[in-house]
Amino acid sequence: MSATLSHDVLIVGGGPTGATLGLLLEQFGIDTLIIDKEAAIYPLPRAAHIDHEVMRIFQQIGAANALAATCRTTSRYDFLNAKGEVLMRFEGTDQIGAGGWPVANMIHQPALESVLAERLARARHVSMKRRWKFKSLEADGEAVLTRVDTPEGEAAIKARYVVGADGARSTVRETCGIAFNDMHFDEHWLVIDAIVHDYSRLPPVNLQICDPERPTTCVLMGEGRHRWEFMIKPGESPDDFLNDELIATLLKPWNVEGAVTLERKAVYRFNARIAKEWRKGCVLLAGDAAHQTPPFAGQGLCAGSRDAANLAWKLAAVRKGAPDTLLDTYQPEREENARALIEFAIMMGQTVCTTDKEAAAKRDAQMLALRKAQPDSNAAPPVPPIAAGIILKGSVKAGSYFPQVLGEGADAARLDDVLGPGAWLLTREKVDLRSCEGLRVPLRPATLGSAELSPFAAPLHAWFDNHGVSAVIVRPDRYIFGTGGPVALIKAWGEMIA
Numbered sequence: 243m244s245a246t247l248s249h250d251v252l253i254v255g256g257g258p259t260g261a262t263l264g265l266l267l268e269q270f271g272i273d274t275l276i277i278d279k280e281a282a283i284y285p286l287p288r289a290a291h292i293d294h295e296v297m298r299i300f301q302q303i304g305a306a307n308a309l310a311a312t313c314r315t316t317s318r319y320d321f322l323n324a325k326g327e328v329l330m331r332f333e334g335t336d337q338i339g340a341g342g343w344p345v346a347n348m349i350h351q352p353a354l355e356s357v358l359a360e361r362l363a364r365a366r367h368v369s370m371k372r373r374w375k376f377k378s379l380e381a382d383g384e385a386v387l388t389r390v391d392t393p394e395g396e397a398a399i400k401a402r403y404v405v406g407a408d409g410a411r412s413t414v415r416e417t418c419g420i421a422f423n424d425m426h427f428d429e430h431w432l433v434i435d436a437i438v439h440d441y442s443r444l445p446p447v448n449l450q451i452c453d454p455e456r457p458t459t460c461v462l463m464g465e466g467r468h469r470w471e472f473m474i475k476p477g478e479s480p481d482d483f484l485n486d487e488l489i490a491t492l493l494k495p496w497n498v499e500g501a502v503t504l505e506r507k508a509v510y511r512f513n514a515r516i517a518k519e520w521r522k523g524c525v526l527l528a529g530d531a532a533h534q535t536p537p538f539a540g541q542g543l544c545a546g547s548r549d550a551a552n553l554a555w556k557l558a559a560v561r562k563g564a565p566d567t568l569l570d571t572y573q574p575e576r577e578e579n580a581r582a583l584i585e586f587a588i589m590m591g592q593t594v595c596t597t598d599k600e601a602a603a604k605r606d607a608q609m610l611a612l613r614k615a616q617p618d619s620n621a622a623p624p625v626p627p628i629a630a631g632i633i634l635k636g637s638v639k640a641g642s643y644f645p646q647v648l649g650e651g652a653d654a655a656r657l658d659d660v661l662g663p664g665a666w667l668l669t670r671e672k673v674d675l676r677s678c679e680g681l682r683v684p685l686r687p688a689t690l691g692s693a694e695l696s697p698f699a700a701p702l703h704a705w706f707d708n709h710g711v712s713a714v715i716v717r718p719d720r721y722i723f724g725t726g727g728p729v730a731l732i733k734a735w736g737e738m739i740a
């Protein structure tokens with residue numbers, strides 16, 4: 243066995259959650275090692291969509307522009323019945339969302355992971371080892387000793403914290419004996435990614451075809467690709483569905499022969515479940531290791547990225563002297579958000595995965611009647627604000643998401659690029675900065691009337707006016723700590739992260 247390596251944080255799993263967490267920790271200067279058992283990025287079909295909030299997280303780690311160059315957008319997400327009637331419709335998915343990026347960004351997950359890998363290769367505080375496989379860990383309350391298999395033999399890594407970002411079948415989770423709460427919605431589907439030669443023959447919007455004969459998904463992906471998914475019905479054998487002749491038959495009604503070439507195919511079974519504990523001492527879980535969702539809302543990778551954003555600043559604060567109990571706020575803050583999105587995906591999935599003709603006819607009648615009564619498109623997912631954790635309870639908008647406003651003009655700047663990473667104190671008037679000294683998590687102050695904020699003055703003033711506040715503290719993950727008078731706010735921030 244080689245000598246024991248030492249790091250502040252060890253991340254097991256270099257998928258999107260682990261890589262994003264590592265890149266966020268890089269910004270806080272936290273010495274981090276990421277290990278992944280695979281030699282290369284996972285090649286099979288997975289995420290096709292990320293939302294505006296997650297693009298903002300990628301913006302923070304310098305990955306958004308490279309990723310945006312590979313993304314496509316579309317104006318609608320439609321749920322149609324077998325006759326082509328609209329059962330449910332989400333419009334405006336190509337518009338700019340609160341995160342300052344399009345509401346829905348259609349991606350190719352390996353392209354996203356390549357962008358993250360390229361950023362990691364340039365990191366100074368974070369390194370990544372491939373073909374390093376987690377085997378076991380021992381924790382003593384102060385640190386974790388992890389044993390891994392490497393191509394050169396076994397290695398031991400000592401770290402203050404270990405984050406299991408090792409996916410749905412997480413060995414870290416199993417080693418810690420953490421069980422799931424199962425929300426009992428799982429089905430087998432065939433997924434096909436295709437290379438596009440002729441976009442004019444493909445639907446320009448995202449579709450769920452709620453046909454009981456064969457529930458089907460047809461969505462855009464990143465530049466140059468398109469995706470179909472077909473439900474494998476009860477009684478059918480998943481193994482039969484990887485047959486190219488059967489795939490050609492399934493694609494026939496789409497009339498895309500010559501317009502696309504099949505690139506990748508896989509049969510997968512989705513789940514809806516949430517780990518009971520996301521922290522056990524010095525070990526934390528993130529991403530699919532902590533929760534799994536059916537794919538209909540396109541939120542699995544998104545939820546993992548939000549975990550990373552929540553965890554990174556807290557791990558950094560604790561490494562810089564904040565109490566370790568700060569990490570106890572991670573699960574209460576994140577779980578309700580993840581659960582709401584899983585429930586939303588289950589609602590969508592139950593609409594789509596109906597294979598009983600009578601039940602489908604009943605569903606159609608109910609949903610068509612509802613749309614007739616309320617013809618507007620459906621609202622965005624109902625995501626609750628943070629209700630417990632590092633927020634100033636009772637203050638206006640505490641726990642809500644702080645929007646990334648855009649500057650005016652063709653080359654509109656984004657607020658985060660101007661203010662940078664970390665926590666912000668935004669005030670109407672200048673404040674005495676001495677009260678910000680000595681904070682465990684420093685505040686980056688900015689005044690609405692300042693030259694640096696002048697491109698954003700109108701939307702920021704409108705936000706302050708709408709909520710009747712004179713100051714806001716925005717946490718590093720861009721959720722609002724609280725609002726109110728600046729002096730009281732700074733005091734509360736200091737006390738909560740003392």
Ligand SMILES: Cc1cc2nc3c(=O)[nH]c(=O)nc-3n(C[C@H](O)[C@H](O)[C@H](O)COP(=O)(O)OP(=O)(O)OC[C@H]3O[C@@H](n4cnc5c(N)ncnc54)[C@H](O)[C@@H]3O)c2cc1C
Nearest residue numbers: 255257258259279289290291376409529530540542543544
């Ligand atoms: C068909 C399909 C469609 C999807 N569509 C979407 C979508 O549109 N939008 C969306 O947001 N999400 C979507 N998802 C979900 C998304 O792909 C996952 O949520 C995301 O990949 C989870 O990222 P992760 O980093 O948490 O886990 P993973 O991507 O699974 O990464 C885990 C990593 O850990 C490594 N690892 C595992 N065990 C060990 C070990 N013992 N030692 C070292 N390393 C280890 C693995 O090699 C892997 O690299 C979809 C998934 C599927 C299957």
